[in-house]
Amino acid sequence: MDVINKKRGIGLMKQYINEKFPHFLHGGDYNPEQWIDQKEIWDEDMRLMRLANCNEMSVGIFSWATLEPEEGKYDFSFLDEIIDKIYANGGRVVLATPSGARPRWMAEKYPEVLRVDDSLRRMHYGARHNHCYTSPVYREKVAEMNRRLAERYGKHPAVIAWHLSNEYSGKCYCPLCQQAFREFVKKRYDGDIHKLNTAWWTTFWSHAYTSFDQVEMPGPRSEKCVLGLNLDHKRFSSYQTVDFMKAEIAAIREFCPDLPVTTNMMPEHEDINYFEMAKELDVISWDSYPIWHSPTHARTTACAAFWHDTFRSMKQRPHMLMESVPGAVSWREYNKLKRPGMDRLSAIQTIAHGGDTVQYFQFRKGRGGYEKLHGAIVDHEGSENTRVFRAVAETGATLKAIDEICGTEVRARVAIVYDWENRWALELCKGFAVKDKQYSRTVYTYHAELWKRGIATDVVSAHSDLSKYDLVIAPMLYMTDSDTVARLEKFVAEGGTLYATYMLGMVDESDLCYLGGFPGGGLRRVFGIWNEEIDTFYPEDRLEITMDGKLYEGVDYAEYVHTEGASSLAELKNDFYGTSPALTVNEYGKGRAYYQTFRDRGDFFGAVCDKILGELNIHAPIATPLPELCTVHERNDGEIRYLFVENYSGKETEIALGDAWTDMESGETVDSVSLNKFDVRILKK
Numbered sequence: 001m002d003v004i005n006k007k008r009g010i011g012l013m014k015q016y017i018n019e020k021f022p023h024f025l026h027g028g029d030y031n032p033e034q035w036i037d038q039k040e041i042w043d044e045d046m047r048l049m050r051l052a053n054c055n056e057m058s059v060g061i062f063s064w065a066t067l068e069p070e071e072g073k074y075d076f077s078f079l080d081e082i083i084d085k086i087y088a089n090g091g092r093v094v095l096a097t098p099s100g101a102r103p104r105w106m107a108e109k110y111p112e113v114l115r116v117d118d119s120l121r122r123m124h125y126g127a128r129h130n131h132c133y134t135s136p137v138y139r140e141k142v143a144e145m146n147r148r149l150a151e152r153y154g155k156h157p158a159v160i161a162w163h164l165s166n167e168y169s170g171k172c173y174c175p176l177c178q179q180a181f182r183e184f185v186k187k188r189y190d191g192d193i194h195k196l197n198t199a200w201w202t203t204f205w206s207h208a209y210t211s212f213d214q215v216e217m218p219g220p221r222s223e224k225c226v227l228g229l230n231l232d233h234k235r236f237s238s239y240q241t242v243d244f245m246k247a248e249i250a251a252i253r254e255f256c257p258d259l260p261v262t263t264n265m266m267p268e269h270e271d272i273n274y275f276e277m278a279k280e281l282d283v284i285s286w287d288s289y290p291i292w293h294s295p296t297h298a299r300t301t302a303c304a305a306f307w308h309d310t311f312r313s314m315k316q317r318p319h320m321l322m323e324s325v326p327g328a329v330s331w332r333e334y335n336k337l338k339r340p341g342m343d344r345l346s347a348i349q350t351i352a353h354g355g356d357t358v359q360y361f362q363f364r365k366g367r368g369g370y371e372k373l374h375g376a377i378v379d380h381e382g383s384e385n386t387r388v389f390r391a392v393a394e395t396g397a398t399l400k401a402i403d404e405i406c407g408t409e410v411r412a413r414v415a416i417v418y419d420w421e422n423r424w425a426l427e428l429c430k431g432f433a434v435k436d437k438q439y440s441r442t443v444y445t446y447h448a449e450l451w452k453r454g455i456a457t458d459v460v461s462a463h464s465d466l467s468k469y470d471l472v473i474a475p476m477l478y479m480t481d482s483d484t485v486a487r488l489e490k491f492v493a494e495g496g497t498l499y500a501t502y503m504l505g506m507v508d509e510s511d512l513c514y515l516g517g518f519p520g521g522g523l524r525r526v527f528g529i530w531n532e533e534i535d536t537f538y539p540e541d542r543l544e545i546t547m548d549g550k551l552y553e554g555v556d557y558a559e560y561v562h563t564e565g566a567s568s569l570a571e572l573k574n575d576f577y578g579t580s581p582a583l584t585v586n587e588y589g590k591g592r593a594y595y596q597t598f599r600d601r602g603d604f605f606g607a608v609c610d611k612i613l614g615e616l617n618i619h620a621p622i623a624t625p626l627p628e629l630c631t632v633h634e635r636n637d638g639e640i641r642y643l644f645v646e647n648y649s650g651k652e653t654e655i656a657l658g659d660a661w662t663d664m665e666s667g668e669t670v671d672s673v674s675l676n677k678f679d680v681r682i683l684k685k
């Protein structure tokens with residue numbers, strides 16, 4: 001631990017979401033305005049909040065029509081009352097800006113706030129998350145609302161953070177957005193149309209532009225074959241959403257300079273480059289709805305861990321689980337309830353991966369509307385006597401017992417690259433398996449092998465700082481701009497171990513293919529290989545790979561790679577080129593660069609990573625073997641180690657710890673733990 005401490009220059013330090021309330025938050029979305037005619041419910045909710053061991057409510061998320069029922073006529077009485085009540089009952093408030101859904105009057109009076117779809121049709125009023133991000137009217141209305149909220153509640157002792165809007169998402173194709181897109185593109189290419197034509201390779205099919213005025217967003221009725229245009233449009237939509245969010249923050253900051261701001265992100269969300277969005281936020285939060293107990297339960301479990309790791313890594317500090325479900329959601333094809341233990345286990349998974357809040361959607365079920373059957377802490381039945389309520393209260397009791405962990409760190413020596421721009425470029429690209437290249441899923445597979453082994457892992461973008469890691473894994477990093485190439489090269493030269501795969505380094509930031517052999521831009525030298533060809537297989541096809549006398553199976557992709565200084569560690573058998581390397585390693589500078597030439601299902605990488613981790617002296621927090629679907633994770637403050645022993649399997653199990661630890665809930669000293677199904681134990685040393 002000392003080594004890492006020194007290496008990373010970290011002392012004993014805790015980082016809280018808000019220092020004024022240095023505790024885990026347990027609570028969630030609360031919509032008292034739906035019960036404004038039955039205020040006795042508000043008092044009952046306060047009693048239930050305490051009983052559920054909750055200490056937080058997220059309010060105001062969709063409250064605009066209550067707060068401003070007519071244009072310019074504001075009424076904050078409901079918020080005044082409920083925020084005071086929550087505080088009087090020991091709770092804290094995460095206060096939302098209501099921009100996620102606008103009132104009807106605004107759409108009627110100012111149609112420009114309504115979004116236009118990609119077929120260039122203006123939408124009518126309805127649903128939510130569907131405003132134009134460019135509209136000056138919408139921006140001003142939101143800013144005015146935010147200023148008033150910040151002025152009124154920014155210093156309220158109950159309010160500890162801002163929840164910006166709700167799940168920002170989507171694109172708008174209105175004339176205002178089209179113009180903003182043109183300006184974005186003009187700036188990107190320095191006002192030089194020749195640069196644009198080169199970057200977008202418009203000589204192909206005679207698509208050359210002669211003026212920036214001709215630039216139009218891609219869509220079913222407009223240009224969609226210029227890949228560079230499509231890519232820049234994705235960049236623009238993400239940029240414009242972040243710009244809108246920055247305007248929300250600026251309005252808040254006029255009256256409230258010090259409260260942290262966050263917005264709830266979504267796993268696998270495509271529209272926004274969250275690594276870019278993260279730069280504008282103080283704290284990262286996300287909404288997690290894993291498909292527990294489904295046929296994909298195992299994958300789901302590791303995937304939830306992946307997203308926790310991603311959101312924690314974005315700011316390198318504790319993140320928030322803004323939403324999760326008590327019971328079951330209502331919007332999936334099948335809506336299965338969380339089994340006993342699962343609420344506590346999934347909550348503690350958050351903590352184990354560095355999160356400091358466990359919040360739900362929602363506190364109380366509404367009587368009507370789209371989400372009336374969605375899980376909630378308080379059911380329509382209304383009392384504390386439900387299975388779900390008891391499960392949430394039990395989770396809250398555990399959080400109280402382990403509260404000292406709040407603010408501590410997860411220290412990772414391994415990072416895995418997941419990059420939005422790369423994802424966009426791969427999705428747009430014609431080639432490989434055209435419809436689904438499975439980028440996200442492939443990254444999950446690599447991460448899952450580390451997760452299983454209890455290896456702390458950060459998730460970073462291709463543009464993140466890599467210098468503090470010992471091992472960086474970069475699956476399918478097809479788009480590697482010159483900056484990324486330079487940093488990867490430096491990382492290896494300075495002693496890092498880089499593990500990359502098929503498709504590495506094929507295009508630059510404009511989606512233009514590198515000339516002179518893949519992996520391009522100079523990576524050919526770093527890896528000591530030349531990737532001559534890539535083969536895409538039918539889903540039924542299987543490949544044979546041998547490593548250390550053992551046989552492995554490959555699927556989907558294999559490259560025909562020549563070594564140019566690298567050594568081959570595994571062989572791939574194919575029907576027309578005989579054998580070629582399946583895995584290579586090259587000594588470069590003080591480091592090593594591995595290259596995997598085919599897609600495996602995890603077991604091959606698992607075997608390789610055992611060796612690499614061993615060589616690098618990277619270990620799980622405990623040395624003993626872990627049963628299937630069980631894992632361990634650690635947080636620490638530089639002095640005390642906190643260990644989470646998690647059982648996601650539907651089986652009871654016993655895990656030896658190899659050492660004595662203190663159970664933080666029972667106070668007992670133990671050197672092994674027996675876990676029920678979906679059980680978790682939190683220990684310290």
Ligand code: GLA
Nearest residue numbers: 166167287323329361371374
């Ligand atoms: C999302 C939204 C919430 C709610 C939940 C339901 O995450 O942010 O408002 O609709 O889904 O699962």
Ligand code: ZN
Nearest residue numbers: 132172174177
């Ligand atoms: Zn628009």
